[in-house]
Amino acid sequence: MTDNETLSDSTQPAARPGVLDIAPYIGGESKVPGVNRVIRLASNEGALGPSPKAIEAYKALSHEIHRYPDGGSTALRAALARRFDLEAERIVCSGGSDELITMLVRAYAGPGDEVLYSQHGFLMYPIAAKSVGATPVVAPETDLTADVDALLAAVTERTKLVFLANPNNPTGTYLSAAAVSRLHAGLPAHVVLVIDAAYAEYVVNHDYEPGIELVRRSTNTVMIRTFSKIYALGGMRVGWAYAPDNIADVLNRIRNPFNVNAAGQAAAVASIEDVDFAERSRAHNDKWLPWTTEQLTALGIQVTPSVGNFILAHFAQPPERNADAAWEYMKSRGILTRKMGGYGLPGALRITIGTAEEMKAVVDALSQFLGL
Ligand SMILES: *Cc1c(COP(=O)(O)O)cnc(C)c1O
Numbered sequence: 001m002t003d004n005e006t007l008s009d010s011t012q013p014a015a016r017p018g019v020l021d022i023a024p025y026i027g028g029e030s031k032v033p034g035v036n037r038v039i040r041l042a043s044n045e046g047a048l049g050p051s052p053k054a055i056e057a058y059k060a061l062s063h064e065i066h067r068y069p070d071g072g073s074t075a076l077r078a079a080l081a082r083r084f085d086l087e088a089e090r091i092v093c094s095g096g097s098d099e100l101i102t103m104l105v106r107a108y109a110g111p112g113d114e115v116l117y118s119q120h121g122f123l124m125y126p127i128a129a130k131s132v133g134a135t136p137v138v139a140p141e142t143d144l145t146a147d148v149d150a151l152l153a154a155v156t157e158r159t160k161l162v163f164l165a166n167p168n169n170p171t172g173t174y175l176s177a178a179a180v181s182r183l184h185a186g187l188p189a190h191v192v193l194v195i196d197a198a199y200a201e202y203v204v205n206h207d208y209e210p211g212i213e214l215v216r217r218s219t220n221t222v223m224i225r226t227f228s229k230i231y232a233l234g235g236m237r238v239g240w241a242y243a244p245d246n247i248a249d250v251l252n253r254i255r256n257p258f259n260v261n262a263a264g265q266a267a268a269v270a271s272i273e274d275v276d277f278a279e280r281s282r283a284h285n286d287k288w289l290p291w292t293t294e295q296l297t298a299l300g301i302q303v304t305p306s307v308g309n310f311i312l313a314h315f316a317q318p319p320e321r322n323a324d325a326a327w328e329y330m331k332s333r334g335i336l337t338r339k340m341g342g343y344g345l346p347g348a349l350r351i352t353i354g355t356a357e358e359m360k361a362v363v364d365a366l367s368q369f370l371g372l
Contacts, residue, residue: 017111018133025127028338035334039361041352042338044169044199044310046232047284048355050267051277054233057270061263069262076240076260079269084212086242092251093260093268097198097226097239100251101163102128104222107250108192109134109160116154117163118146120171120343122196125163134160144304144312145173152186162187165196166211167203170343170350172306177209184214184221192247193221199308201230201278202285208307212242219244227264229309230281231271236264285309288353295363299370310352312345321370323349329369335362 028042073093081088094100105128109115115129119141126136139154141147146164155162164183167174175183184193195211203210211223222243228234238260241251271278293303293311302314315323327339327349335358338350351362 016133018130022127022130023342025123026342029331029336032331032334032336037334039335039354039358041310041354041358041362042336042350043234044229044308044350044352045234046230046281046309047288047353047358048232048277048281050232051271051274053270053274053277054231054267057266058236058263061266064262067262069258069260069265071257071259073260073265076238076265076268076272079272080240083272083275084242086212090215090243090245090248092241092243092248092255093265094239094241094255095259095261095264096228096234096237097196097224097241098124099237099255099259100224100239100241101125101194101196102131103251103254104161104192104194104224105129105132105134107254112158113160114156114158115161115163116151116159118151118168120144120168120345121146121163122165122169123342141171143173144171146175148175148179148183148186151183155187155191159188159191161192161194163194163196165198166208167199167306167308169198169308170310170338170340170345170348171304171312172308172310173304174203174205174208174307176205176207177213178207180209180211180214184218187220189220191220193218195221195223197223198226198229200225202282202289202309203307204282204286205307215242215244219246222247227268227271230278230285231268232281233264233267233271236267237261238264238268285353288356288359292351292353292359292362295359296366299363299367299372301366301370304348310350312340312348312350314348317347323347326366326369330362330365333361333365335365337362 077088077091111133113134114137116137117125129136139150197210200210214221227238304312340348
C-alpha cells in the first residue's frame with residue numbers, strides 16, 4: 001500500500017498531504033550499551049557545558065514551577081537586547097530555534113508554495129516545509145558551501161522562504177556578509193530570507209555577520225539564534241529571533257502564548273549575562289577546532305574547513321575504512337559522532353568539538369581505526 005492509499009483510507013484519520021512524506025528527524029545518539037562514560041560528540045552541544053550561573057538560575061526556579069512562565073519572555077528579551085544592542089520589541093523567543101523554523105514556515109508558506117534551501121542545509125527546513133504542505137526546493141552548493149547564484153536561480157514565483165544556515169550545519173562553511181547581502185538583494189521583496197545563525201558565537205572571521213545588519217535594513221529578513229550550542233542549554237529548548245517589526249508581529253500572533261518555559265528563560269538570561277563564560281567557550285573552540293582539524297588531516301582524513309563547533313570528516317570508500325566503519329569503531333570505544341547519510345554525505349561524519357580529553361580520544365581512536 002502506498003502513502004496515497006493510506007491517505008484515502010476512510011477507516012482512519014488522514015494527515016494533510018505532505019505529512020507522510022516527512023522522514024522524521026533523528027537526533028544524535030546519546031548512549032552506548034555497556035559503556036559507562038560515553039563521549040557525546042553527535043549534537044554540537046557546547047564543549048564546556050552551560051554556565052554555572054545558568055545552572056544556579058535553573059535550580060533557583062524549582063519552587064516556582066507551578067507558575068506559568070512570562071509569556072512575553074520579557075527579561076530574556078531585555079537581556080538579549082542589552083547584550084547585542086538590539087530593540088527588545090523586535091526579539092521573539094521560542095522553544096528552541098526549531099520552533100522558529102516551523103513558525104516561519106507556518107506563517108509564510110502553504111500548499112503549492114516553495115521553501116528554498118541549499119543542498120546540505122539543516123534537515124529541519126524540508127521537514128517544516130512538508131509539514132505545511134509546501135514543497136522543499138534544494139539549490140546545489142559549490143565546495144560544500146551555499147552558492148548565492150544557485151539559490152537565486154532556484155527562486156520562482158512560488159518561493160515564499162529561503163533558509164540559509166550561516167555557518168551551515170553539517171558542513172561548517174559560511175557565507176561572508178557581502179555574499180549574504182548579495183543573496184538578499186537578489187530576492188523579491190515578498191520572499192522571507194531566514195538566516196539561521198545557530199553557530200554565530202563561534203565565528204571569528206572578520207567578513208562574517210550573523211544577520212543583524214540585514215534585519216535592520218529590510219522588511220523581509222529574519223535572524224534566528226539558539227541557546228543550544230555555545231550556551232549549551234539544548235535540554236532547556238530556548239531560541240530567539242531578531243526580526244523586522246512586520247515579521248515579529250506575525251510570529252507573536254502565531255506562537256503559543258507560553259512557548260518558552262520558565263526555567264529555560266531564567267537559565268538563558270543567566271547565560272547571556274555570563275559574558276566571560278561564553279568567551280571561554282569560544283576560546284576553547286578556537287584552540288580545539290584547528291587542533292582537531294590538523295590532527296585528522298595528518299591521519300589522511302579530509303576535513304572541510306569549519307567555523308562552527310564541529311567538523312565534517314570525509315572517509316575513504318573501501319567498506320572497512322569508510323564513514324560507517326569509522327562510526328562503528330568510534331562507537332565501540334564509547335565515542336558517538338553523527339552519520340551524514342541524511343544530509344546526502346554518506347562518506348562523512350560530523351564530529352562535535354568537545355573537551356581536550358575528548359578530542360584526544362577521537363584522534364587516538366581514528367588513528368587506531370586506520371591502523372596507523
Ligand atoms: C542545532 C541547530 C538548530 C536548532 O537548535 P534548537 O534551538 O536546539 O532548536 C537550528 N539550526 C541549526 C543550523 C542547528 O544546527
